[in-house]
Amino acid sequence: MSFFIQSFVAANQLIWSMDAELLNIVLVSLSVSGLATVAASVVGIPAGFFLAYRRLPGKRIYITLLNTLLALPTVVIGLFVYVFISRRGVFGSLGLLYTQKAIIIGQFILIVPLITALTIAAISRVDERYRNTAKTLGANAWQTALVVLREGRFGIAAAVISAFGRVISEIGISMMLGGNIKGYTRTMTTAMALEYDKGSFTLAIALGLVLMAISLLVNILFQLVQGRSGA
């Protein structure tokens, strides 16, 4: 127990002293996961909106497929992307393996289904009367769609926040595609795994605390957004 307390105290000191290595790892994690979330939002929000808003044949099949993709393990995505970007892969010549871009691609694949599915849920919850009200007031198809999008905005924001929370804490993709290279592709989760392997807990606990703090912030934001949407 005293070992844990000592590590915990040392970890706190590491955080408050703004240790350069710790800061670098946190920044890499935030930038990689942030970019993956932005890219996935650019694809997932319009896709989710389209699937929810339009009457499409086979809509239920698309939604079932999406929901299935939500359960995709990170290691499977890691393996899948690895096949394409490794030296012998189709995109091997691009030299993406063990770069931040590789992690972003993997994390993007991980959360696109999540953002799409949650956007579908958010838009489907928007009362049909908003669409009819916009139409009867003279709105064209685009203006009507914008009204529906605006009414579902808090649900969509919650989808994005939730997706960020998912990628910031994943390890499989970051480890398999990033390679855990110090100062370059080492993220909070991969660094924690490495420190654990080394039996050195100070940095691991410090990163764990930072990750928990980020997770708490994300959840506070999520609750605030959900509160505004009335959910």
Added chain:
Amino acid sequence: MHPLFELQNIRQHYHDRTVLDIASLRLEAGHIYALTGPNGAGKSTLLRLLAFLEEPTAGRLFFCGEQVRFSSRTALLNLRRRVVLVDQHPVAFSTTVAKNVEFGLKIRKMAKKQRQRLVAEVLDTVGLSQYCHGPANELSGGETQRLALARALAIQPEVLLCDEPTANVDVPNQHIILDVLSQINHKHSSSIIFTTHDQKQAEALAQHGLHLERGCLEYHNAA
């Protein structure tokens, strides 16, 4: 002169159920019509057809002498900009009261100053000026009904369709709504078609009465 609306053999089915079956109906411009009938008689369906929000399963609908082409998006958009439906349970956009009223004007690309003047004027008419910059989704049921009316009035429609405008509001709000409807008919010669269960209200406000029973027009006369 062409009638405002002309319905010829209009039928509306939902799945296998016929909810509206009107052989012939002519509605004249500038008049107030009260549409009565029991629940499920087809009143709201008729209003949605007249608002061009639904396409009839069969029959022909004419507006100002021209047949409505439900297949043409542009034609429908142009028609919808002349006719407004105020729902029985209206929803307020999740923004301010003023922006709700401004919506129809903004999409018609009206100049900002003119928009602001009209919004202030209309909110004053329905007695909601004090909530102008407040959130619309915090209004009471009666106030939301008045807001929906204000939103419709701002765009000065040729035809105002109201689905039970006073059904879910208290007596003071009922008087305000009925006064506003009467005013806009006199001031702007807007045609008004409203549904109600209240025969006295229909007689007090409308010049003509229409009665629907199980989707069919039972009588059409002066109220």
